[in-house]
Amino acid sequence: xxxxxxxxxxxxxxxxxxxxxxxxxxxxxxxxxxxxxxxxxxxxxxxxxxxxxxxxxxxxxxxxxxxxxxxxxxxxxxxxxxxxxxxxxxxxxxxxxxxxxxxxxxxxxxxxxxxxxxxxxxxxxxxxxxxxxxxxxxxxxxxxxxxxxxxxxxxxxxxxxxxxxxxxxxxxxxxxxxxxxxxxxxxxxxxxxxxxxxxxxxxxxxxxxxxxxxxxxxxxxxxxxxxxxxxxxxxxxxxxxxxxxxxxxxxxxxxxxxxxxxxxxxxxxxxxxxxxxxxxxxxxxxxxxxxxxxxxxxxxxxxxxxxxxxxxxxxxxxxxxxxxxxxxxxxxxxxxxxxxxxxxxxxxxxxxxxxxxxxxxxxxxxxxxxxxxxxxxxxxxxxxxxxxxxxxxxxxxxxxxxxxxxxxxxxxxxxxxxxxxxxxxxxxxxxxxxxxxxxxxx
Amino acid sequence: xxxxxxxxxxxxxxxxxxxxxxxxxxxxxxxxxxxxxxxxxxxxxxxxxxxxxxxxxxxxxxxxxxxxxxxxxxxxxxxxxxxxxxxxxxxxxxxxxxxxxxxxxxxxxxxxxxxxxxxxxxxxxxxxxxxxxxxxxxxxxxxxxxxxxxxxxxxxxxxxxxxxxxxxxxxxxxxxxxxxxxxxxxxxxxxxxxxxxxxxxxxxxxx
Numbered sequence: 001x002x003x004x005x006x007x008x009x010x011x012x013x014x015x016x017x018x019x020x021x022x023x024x025x026x027x028x029x030x031x032x033x034x035x036x037x038x039x040x041x042x043x044x045x046x047x048x049x050x051x052x053x054x055x056x057x058x059x060x061x062x063x064x065x066x067x068x069x070x071x072x073x074x075x076x077x078x079x080x081x082x083x084x085x086x087x088x089x090x091x092x093x094x095x096x097x098x099x100x101x102x103x104x105x106x107x108x109x110x111x112x113x114x115x116x117x118x119x120x121x122x123x124x125x126x127x128x129x130x131x132x133x134x135x136x137x138x139x140x141x142x143x144x145x146x147x148x149x150x151x152x153x154x155x156x157x158x159x160x161x162x163x164x165x166x167x168x169x170x171x172x173x174x175x176x177x178x179x180x181x182x183x184x185x186x187x188x189x190x191x192x193x194x195x196x197x198x199x200x201x202x203x204x205x206x207x208x209x210x211x212x213x214x215x216x217x218x219x220x221x222x223x224x225x226x227x228x229x230x231x232x233x234x235x236x237x238x239x240x241x242x243x244x245x246x247x248x249x250x251x252x253x254x255x256x257x258x259x260x261x262x263x264x265x266x267x268x269x270x271x272x273x274x275x276x277x278x279x280x281x282x283x284x285x286x287x288x289x290x291x292x293x294x295x296x297x298x299x300x301x302x303x304x305x306x307x308x309x310x311x312x313x314x315x316x317x318x319x320x321x322x323x324x325x326x327x328x329x330x331x332x333x334x335x336x337x338x339x340x341x342x343x344x345x346x347x348x349x350x351x352x353x354x355x356x357x358x359x360x361x362x363x364x365x366x367x368x369x370x371x372x373x374x375x376x377x378x379x380x381x382x383x384x385x386x387x388x389x390x391x392x393x394x395x396x397x398x399x400x401x402x403x404x405x406x407x408x409x410x411x412x413x414x415x416x417x418x419x420x421x422x423x424x425x426x427x428x429x430x431x432x433x434x435x436x437x438x439x440x441x442x
Numbered sequence: 443x444x445x446x447x448x449x450x451x452x453x454x455x456x457x458x459x460x461x462x463x464x465x466x467x468x469x470x471x472x473x474x475x476x477x478x479x480x481x482x483x484x485x486x487x488x489x490x491x492x493x494x495x496x497x498x499x500x501x502x503x504x505x506x507x508x509x510x511x512x513x514x515x516x517x518x519x520x521x522x523x524x525x526x527x528x529x530x531x532x533x534x535x536x537x538x539x540x541x542x543x544x545x546x547x548x549x550x551x552x553x554x555x556x557x558x559x560x561x562x563x564x565x566x567x568x569x570x571x572x573x574x575x576x577x578x579x580x581x582x583x584x585x586x587x588x589x590x591x592x593x594x595x596x597x598x599x600x601x602x603x604x605x606x607x608x609x610x611x612x613x614x615x616x617x618x619x620x621x622x623x624x625x626x627x628x629x630x631x632x633x634x635x636x637x638x639x640x641x642x643x644x645x646x647x648x649x
Contacts, residue, residue, distance in 0.1 A: 219543065219545035219546030220547055220569075260543060260544075262549070262567035263549055263567055264546070265566075266546065266549055267546050267569060269568075270573065
């Protein structure tokens with residue numbers, strides 16, 4: 001059964017909005033769902049209208065998507081009602097299922113069984129829902145989130161944690177990057193993160209995929225799907241729960257030392273996805289994936305700067321992760337010498353020094369870009385807000401297309417130039433270097 | 443869980459497993475006969491005893507005439523047989539293992555061995571059976587990878603030979619569902635060539 005209805009529904013029904021108390025989560029959900037302009041109705045035992053939206057006592061049409069936000073003990077009847085009406089997909093946001101223990105697990109299996117028998121695909125329970133760009137600036141917000149992204153783009157994100165979805169949205173707002181799809185899979189009674197990954201791999205609107213994973217139950221199938229997907233578009237995975245739960249009873253050294261994370265990493269390596277070590281590098285990797293940097297292999301980089309200390313930190317990071325800082329070519333140095341102060345060393349990192357005449361920044365930085373030994377550039381500028389520094393980088397990018405990342409602090413004019421040129425800014429010199437190396441992995 | 447003895451474990455892992463010159467002797471005379479064929483020191487191990495090193499049942503640095511002296515002790519402590527092997531003078535110890543993950547199925551691990559192994563836990567896993575290039579890729583992920591690139595001017599570890607050990611472990615794990623865990627520990631590296639000095643195959647209870 002197709003799960004298209006989760007991301008591109010033409011009709012939606014919402015269970016769980018209150019007729020008397022608009023502050024309920026179910027009312028937030030109804031309002032969010034109605035805000036996207038899809039055909040939305042509420043299902044409620046007695047009300048005819050809720051918050052201005054038509055309500056019915058029992059679903060009477062085969063909608064593409066139902067959103068269920070009723071109390072846990074009423075989920076079963078809501079899912080049965082939707083399944084009987086022929087709903088194609090459903091998302092159960094309500095909690096109180098497998099995450100609570102045996103009894104909840106039983107209830108979860110029952111709702112999955114009811115949906116499955118009717119051919120209705122189910123997301124959740126215990127999740128935050130879906131956000132999806134429907135095209136032409138129209139959005140599906142089938143989630144509890146009240147602040148969702150409004151910039152369309154190619155990034156999609158599937159998460160086993162709803163809260164991490166909030167971190168992702170917050171990052172998108174800061175970075176200005178655009179969203180394609182978001183889905184929180186919760187307890188995955190039916191649809192798993194792997195299913196969603198496969199769908200996103202086929203989704204023409206999605207250009208890069210992020211995944212937040214706590215556990216993978218279907219390891220080999222995940223590897224197969226992730227491998228096929230990663231061959232088409234970058235997939236970045238953040239796995240939480242890396243530490244072993246403690247010593248296990250095992251008869252061999254191997255058995256006692258093996259943690260589940262080694263197995264996960266073995267799977268991620270075979271699949272060819274990018275594994276982020278932590279949330280910072282996950283978001284950095286999503287940024288680079290969004291602008292198409294992850295496919296490029298960059299080993300020889302130049303660091304262009306006016307800030308000594310931060311660029312040394314960047315150089316340290318480059319060495320640690322296996323990047324090379326080649327010596328600039330003789331021709332490059334001959335071009336640079338008259339442009340920068342006599343005391344500026346023509347090394348790599350290349351420090352133009354703050355005393356460099358403003359107009360010389362542009363030809364000097366362009367010369368570094370033109371150097372054949374340099375495959376990628378990291379631009380570092382702490383607080384010297386001379387726009388020409390940014391212009392030099394922007395022109396270098398435009399002329400050579402060489403992958404570039406940056407760390408810019410308190411230099412808004414420089415930042416504006418870089419942003420206009422599509423050059424990503426990162427939160428530290430080390431992260432700017434790390435992001436450039438994602439093409440080769442760490 | 444049922445642990446096979448070292449000799450049976452190595453038999454299960456197959457003929458392609460690189461091993462030292464060794465034999466399972468059933469008599470002192472046979473042990474001495476084998477010892478006479480080996481150039482250099484010999485190690486004698488009681489058979490069928492778990493944690494034989496900790497129990498003092500591994501005797502190192504034996505000459506051909508010493509073998510008869512340790513026979514009675516080792517044979518009595520174990521199952522009546524004694525495993526004799528050429529003693530490997532290694533520049534590096536590795537551990538190659540196998541186990542099953544609930545989600546990802548059979549996996550082979552490569553790790554740095556020796557006394558620091560449990561402190562650093564420097565292990566990388568590969569989905570079994572391995573694909574081309576995955577052994578080299580896994581080795582490059584080890585924190586101690588430079589140890590395998592040649593120590594103090596010595597030769598690097600022969601990755602093709604290491605790959606044959608990985609494949610032997612993977613083959614047994616993938617072909618026999620009764621096998622729960624496998625240890626090749628230590629894998630002794632001598633002049634770059636890895637040799638499985640000791641092995642342990644653990645079966646599920648059912649068998």
